[in-house]
Amino acid sequence: MKYIVALGDGMPDYPLEELGGKTPLQYARTPHMDRLAADGEVGSVKTIDETMPAGSDVANMAVLGYNPLRFYSGRAPLEAAGMGVDLEPSDVALRCNLVTLSDDEPYEKKVMVDYSSGEISSAEAHELINEVAVKLREDGQAFYPGMSYRHLLVWQGGPVELVLTPPHDITGKEIGPYLPQGKQCEVLLRLMQESSSFLPSHPVNRRRLQNGFRAATSIWLWGQGKKPSLDSFREKYGLEGSVISAVDLVKGLGVCAGLKAVDVPGATGNIETDFKAKAAYGLQELRDGADFVYIHVEAPDEAGHHGDAGLKVQAIEEFDEKVVGELRSGLKEFPEYRLMVLSDHPTPVPVRTHTREPVIYCITPPTGLFPVRMGGVFEETFAASGPLFEQGYTLMDHFILGGKQRGEQIK
Ligand SMILES: [Zn+2]
Structure with missing residues (x-):
């Protein structure tokens, strides 16, 4: 059968x-x-x-x-398995979206325009994620580029006691109330906020805007968890x-x-x-x-x-x-x-x-x-x-x- x-x-x-x-x-x-x-x-x-x-x-x-x-035990560890990334028991995986936020300042006043950055291509996204990794990665953290807007952050010994929001749930909303909360949330907030200081002017994004596509202006972290059994x-x-x-x-x-x-x-x-x-x-x-x-x-x-x-x-x-x-x-x-x-x-x-x-x-x-x-x-x-x-x-x-x-x- x-x-x-x-x-x-x-x-x-x-x-x-x-x-x-x-x-x-x-x-x-x-x-x-x-x-x-x-x-x-x-x-x-x-x-x-x-x-x-x-x-x-x-x-x-x-x-x-x-x-x-x-x-x-969370979304990102399943995605890690799908990407062929094998997690150690102490690793916490997080989904790392490339998203389009509005230009409002400060960061918490920005609006979630598009959780997918106009379904950015994988090739463009990989350039941006590499840039984020080079500029922002801390010891014990690794970024893995995935498909289109969907990427991965693995944080050795990271916390799971975090309140993080899926970006597709807040389309059109101001992000302030949905920014990371909980244990060591300031580490994730720093990654997200600082990514928005250089991603909008990256050549990949300038080209996307010229061609009428949405720019990937920030990373957005969510879906944390450890490997399920x-x-x-x-x-x-x-x-x-x-x-x-x-x-x-x-x-x-x-x-x-x-x-x-x-x-x-x-x-x-x-x-x-x-x-x-x-x-x-x-x-x-x-x-x-x-x-x-x-x-x-x-x-x-x-x-x-x-x-x-x-x-x-x-x-x-x-x-x-x-x-x-x-x-x-x-x-x-x-x-x-x-x-x-x-x-x-x-x-x-x-x-x-x-x-x-x-x-x-x-x-x-x-x-x-x-x-x-x-x-x-x-x-x-x-x-x-x-x-x-x-x-x-x-x-x-x-x-x-x-x-x-x-x-x-x-x-
Ligand atoms: Zn579904």
Whole structure:
């Protein structure tokens, strides 16, 4: 039996005026997902506990079958694993965004204009991060350049008792109230503030402004934590598997769970991503012997963060056609498989950040534990009238074990 998960990050949404009162999932043309929903088991899953941060890290950890209340130790250590950076037990990893702040002075009066610096290219970002490292790094600190605006700071013996804010949660807001607080917060504040003294005039940024792009005017540190210790997916389910994602966070989750992280050329994490290649690489992993493949597509979430309903509809349609559609036709070569299409959390266009409502999942062929309901379509309302998994991490048990007790299947 082959198991495939296709996850469209942040797809669920609210009814939007600009879409005639429909949600992007209702408005988008999604023949493949609707076909699956007509024949499959459709319900919803609560992936983010009320006491946890509403992040893709927590949500994807739950979807992968791990209880975040027990295993979650911060976002950046997962990203470090995805970037191939091995943390020592005393290391604290922090996400280092390149962001666009307004020109207001002093620093705390600046406004968070763009958490992604206009989705700056990796090549440009690497120059800037190197400059930050050369000018500001203290003993025991190391900067690692990542993809686009997403980078990493590892701080040997650093504190985790910090209150740090994800920059995508404060778009359009003055940053003062959201600057680092807690143990040794002044160290991080200095790095952030001083970066804004030389980044705006860096040649990379001058060129970006000339070409009509946003400048990366400051670093922004958040998501701190130490290396997590997950039981391996193999121990849990007896399956060997792979994870495919453009996002280091999801790759790293897979790595921490003992899955193989597969690099796909052209996977960017935004609308320009090569959707079809993800499906093709996923199918190849199955041919090469993987029992389980987890394909994560970031683009709908990015569109939600940018508050762009049209772009979100487009991302959902591309996910449907080029990932789900390709999988539907490609999976026919395997005698037995089970496919789950789902999301991790809503990223509603009006709020431009993640929310905690349960999200849709669809399993085909159905497990048989819940009836296939008439009139199935892949959208929020239909999902909400089906079964609900209150503890998100139990959905993977259900998907893989299909109603069997875990003890019967796993030795
Ligand atoms: Zn997400």
